[in-house]
Each structure stands twice: as structure tokens, then as C-alpha cells.
Amino acid sequence: MIRQTTIALVATVCSLSLTVASANDDPIATRKAMMKNVGASIGVMGKMAKGEMAFDAIQANLAMRAINNAAIGFVHLFPEGSESGGETEAAPKIWEDMAGFIAKSRDMEEVTAEAIAFPAGSLDEMREQLGKLGATCKACHEGYRIKKS
Numbered sequence: 001m002i003r004q005t006t007i008a009l010v011a012t013v014c015s016l017s018l019t020v021a022s023a024n025d026d027p028i029a030t031r032k033a034m035m036k037n038v039g040a041s042i043g044v045m046g047k048m049a050k051g052e053m054a055f056d057a058i059q060a061n062l063a064m065r066a067i068n069n070a071a072i073g074f075v076h077l078f079p080e081g082s083e084s085g086g087e088t089e090a091a092p093k094i095w096e097d098m099a100g101f102i103a104k105s106r107d108m109e110e111v112t113a114e115a116i117a118f119p120a121g122s123l124d125e126m127r128e129q130l131g132k133l134g135a136t137c138k139a140c141h142e143g144y145r146i147k148k149s
């Protein structure tokens with residue numbers, strides 16, 4: 001039992017360090033992939049909100065967790081030198097006002113952390129959480145993302 005746990009732990013640590021290595025190798029691709037995942041997660045909740053999918057408390061909670069995870073790591077993927085290239089939509093303002101950018105990400109982190117701590121038990125509750133979350137996406141994109149298409 002202990003041995004199995006150790007093996008599982010080692011495997012987890014190894015895959016974690018692999019993720020970090022690839023993040024450093026190509027921060028633009030990594031942050032774009034991260035945001036795509038965030039988009040997919042919010043999309044699931046959006047479908048529920050619109051009645052295109054039945055409300056599922058567990059799926060909603062998993063989506064909030066995925067976005068929370070992204071919110072924590074996202075801001076570390078904007079090192080000097082990654083201002084351009086790779087079809088990035090990152091606005092120069094990120095590097096001019098890193099503190100403001102981090103604060104916007106923290107808003108997303110806090111809204112999702114609250115949703116994880118107090119999971120929506122009904123569609124109405126989820127809609128309310130989704131509204132708050134959507135506002136944090138918009139608040140950051142407005143200043144720190146230049147949409148190319």
C-alpha cells in the first residue's frame with residue numbers, strides 16, 4: 001500500500017516537473033492553451049445556463065476548479081521576451097502594469113475559489129456564479145488582451 005502510494009507520488013512529481021519545463025520552453029503556447037481550457041470550462045457552464053445541457057453540480061464544480069487552477073498559474077507565463085510572436089494576443093499593457101494584470105487574475109481566482117468552497121446546488125446559483133466569473137474574464141480582456149480576430 002505504502003509502496004503504491006510512493007510510486008503514484010513519484011509519478012505525479014515527474015509529470016509536474018515536465019509541465020513546468022514545457023511552460024518555460026514556450027510560455028506563449030502554454031498560456032494560450034491554458035486560456036483555451038478556461039474557455040472550454042466556462043463553455044460547459046454556459047451551456048447549462050442556456051439550458052442546452054442539464055445542470056450538473058459536479059461538472060460545474062470541476063469547471064470552476066479547472067479555471068481556479070489556471071488563474072493561479074496563468075500570470076507566471078508572461079516572462080520578459082514573450083511580448084510578441086506565436087500569434088499572441090497579449091497586450092503590451094501586461095508588462096507595463098504587471099501588478100494590475102496580476103490583480104485581475106486574482107479576481108478570477110477568488111471568484112472561482114468561492115464557487116469551489118460554496119458549490120452551486122441549483123441552476124440559479126450556478127448562473128449567479130457564472131455571472132461573477134464572466135465579469136472577471138471581461139475585466140482582464142478589456143485591458144490586457146488585443147483580440148486579433
Ligand code: HEC
Binds near residue numbers: 101134
Ligand atoms: C488576468 C487576465 C485574464 C483573465 C482574468 C482572463 N483572461 Fe483570457 N486571456 C488573457 C490574455 C492575456 C489572453 C491572450 C494570451 C495570448 O495570446 O498570449 C487571453 C486569451 C483568451 C482566449 C483565447 C485563447 C487562444 O489563444 O486560443 C480565451 C478563449 C480566453 N482568454 C478565455 C477566457 C475566459 C473564459 C476567462 C474567464 C473565465 C478569461 N479568459 C479570463 C487574459 C485573461
